[in-house]
Amino acid sequence: xxxxxxxxxxxxxxxxxxxxxxxxxxxxxxxxxxxxxxxxxxxxxxxxxxxxxxxxxxxxxxxxxxxxxxxxxxxxxxxxxxxxxxxxxxxxxxxxxxxxxxxxxxxxxxxxxxxxxxxxxxxxxxxxxxxxxxxxxxxxxxxxxxxxxxxxxxxxxxxxxxxxxxxxxxxxxxxxxxxxxxxxxxxxxxxxxxxxxxxxxxxxxxxxxxxxxxxxxxxxxxxxxxxxxxxxxxxxxxxxxxxxxxxxxxxxxxxxxxxxxxxxxxxxxxxxxxxxxxxxxxxxxxxxxxxxxxxxxxxxxxxxxxxxxxxxxxxxxxxxxxxxxxxxxxxxxxxxxxxxxxxxxxxxxxxxxxxxxxxxxxxxxxxxxxxxxxxxxxxxxxxxxxxx
Ligand SMILES: Cc1cc2nc3c(=O)[nH]c(=O)nc-3n(C[C@H](O)[C@H](O)[C@H](O)COP(=O)(O)OP(=O)(O)OC[C@H]3O[C@@H](n4cnc5c(N)ncnc54)[C@H](O)[C@@H]3O)c2cc1C
Numbered sequence: 335x336x337x338x339x340x341x342x343x344x345x346x347x348x349x350x351x352x353x354x355x356x357x358x359x360x361x362x363x364x365x366x367x368x369x370x371x372x373x374x375x376x377x378x379x380x381x382x383x384x385x386x387x388x389x390x391x392x393x394x395x396x397x398x399x400x401x402x403x404x405x406x407x408x409x410x411x412x413x414x415x416x417x418x419x420x421x422x423x424x425x426x427x428x429x430x431x432x433x434x435x436x437x438x439x440x441x442x443x444x445x446x447x448x449x450x451x452x453x454x455x456x457x458x459x460x461x462x463x464x465x466x467x468x469x470x471x472x473x474x475x476x477x478x479x480x481x482x483x484x485x486x487x488x489x490x491x492x493x494x495x496x497x498x499x500x501x502x503x504x505x506x507x508x509x510x511x512x513x514x515x516x517x518x519x520x521x522x523x524x525x526x527x528x529x530x531x532x533x534x535x536x537x538x539x540x541x542x543x544x545x546x547x548x549x550x551x552x553x554x555x556x557x558x559x560x561x562x563x564x565x566x567x568x569x570x571x572x573x574x575x576x577x578x579x580x581x582x583x584x585x586x587x588x589x590x591x592x593x594x595x596x597x598x599x600x601x602x603x604x605x606x607x608x609x610x611x612x613x614x615x616x617x618x619x620x621x622x623x624x625x626x627x628x629x630x631x632x633x634x635x636x637x638x639x640x641x642x643x644x645x646x647x648x649x650x651x652x653x654x655x656x657x658x659x660x661x662x663x664x665x666x667x668x669x670x671x672x673x674x675x676x677x678x679x680x681x682x683x684x685x686x687x688x689x690x691x692x693x694x695x696x697x698x699x700x701x702x703x704x705x706x707x708x709x710x711x712x713x714x715x716x717x718x719x720x721x722x
Contacts, residue, residue: 335717335720337359337485339689340362345367345710346706346714350710350711350712356483356717357451358447361455363457368441368444379435381703382701383704386701392576393695394670401674403705406711407708411707458474460473461474462508470684483686483717484686486505486506486686493661503666506667506687511667512667512671513665518654518657518659520697522561523565523651536558536560537559538557540594542570543590544576546586558570560630568698571697572697575662575695579665588650589648594645602645606641619632662702666695669693676712678716678717
């Protein structure tokens with residue numbers, strides 16, 4: 335069996351297929367497999383989440399994730415990592431390796447794969463895949479590998495980690511599969527305006543509400559990062575995929591920021607009046623000191639209605655901060671053309687898919703890696719059955 339891509343899903347698929355008796359070769363274009371895993375969770379690898387459900391995933395058909403997560407669940411994942419020797423620790427439900435270093439995850443996956451005799455060929459970029467007399471041929475620059483089954487586990491084109499080149503979409507299309515246009519997700523949002531240098535660098539608690547064509551689509555609370563191009567931070571990441579999709583469909587996208595989400599608008603108005611009475615000698619801006627970061631005060635004080643600016647600061651969104659800054663892609667290989675139980679192509683026998691290449695993506699919190707582990711494990715198990 336040939337696996338294209340030695341990332342999170344490809345390595346898991348390799349281990350599972352080998353455990354099920356297959357002779358596996360993984361082809362990885364980078365010098366080292368698993369490079370993206372090393373940068374996950376700020377170098378600490380948020381490998382899954384205690385609150386795992388297919389309902390948190392996005393895509394044209396998020397329910398596609400249901401049977402896959404059921405076959406390789408959170409418990410299976412924890413057992414899998416425990417068997418690799420990884421002790422897991424939890425922070426607000428987000429799970430990380432106890433050692434605090436992401437780089438040991440690919441290292442331990444590789445050790446296990448090698449112990450199961452999985453062949454790992456690095457610096458091998460797959461250029462073409464085709465079938466000849468019931469045998470799959472997988473062509474790289476210098477060689478053509480042969481197998482009874484192929485798993486495409488190329489990942490997406492998100493991030494500047496080498497290897498995130500989107501070549502999996504082209505390979506899938508050449509094999510007759512449709513690809514829903516990949517767009518950046520879990521990324522910052524660029525807004526219209528010319529004042530952003532004034533607030534750049536501010537980190538503050540707040541709520542970001544996404545509006546699409548004038549209707550609320552989603553809202554998220556957490557640490558907002560105000561940047562020289564607009565907004566970032568986890569709450570913005572969480573709404574960015576829906577914003578990217580709406581912008582792609584030429585819809586009007588805006589975000590309102592509430593810098594006092596724990597108060598109602600009336601309570602903020604009362605708070606401002608109370609401070610006006612209490613500190614008559616201070617200017618309006620000085621009365622905000624102690625409530626908000628000074629750089630933010632400078633921006634807010636220029637607004638006509640200070641209370642509105644503090645609770646619903648409007649931003650017109652013009653784009654995302656792009657694929658290079660994105661953690662994942664929304665979009666990918668159309669799941670309606672894939673068996674939701676086995677991950678095999680509905681029209682190419684022996685062709686399987688795993689990971690972010692598919693039109694499934696999750697929010698921050700370990701969901702994308704869980705998808706990679708689960709889909710990799712399922713594809714590996716079923717593809718192993720193809721071996722003649
Ligand atoms: C900065 C950052 C932080 C993140 N943090 C988290 C987190 O904490 N938790 C979480 O759940 N998710 C996180 N993610 C997302 C997560 O890393 C991905 O969803 C996951 O790695 C996807 O796994 P995959 O196997 O589909 O793809 P990848 O892990 O990207 O692996 C694909 C592999 O295929 C190789 N490849 C591609 N094309 C070819 C080809 N033609 N020939 C040969 N090889 C090829 C690539 O080089 C790559 O090694 C983060 C992502 C980024 C960028």
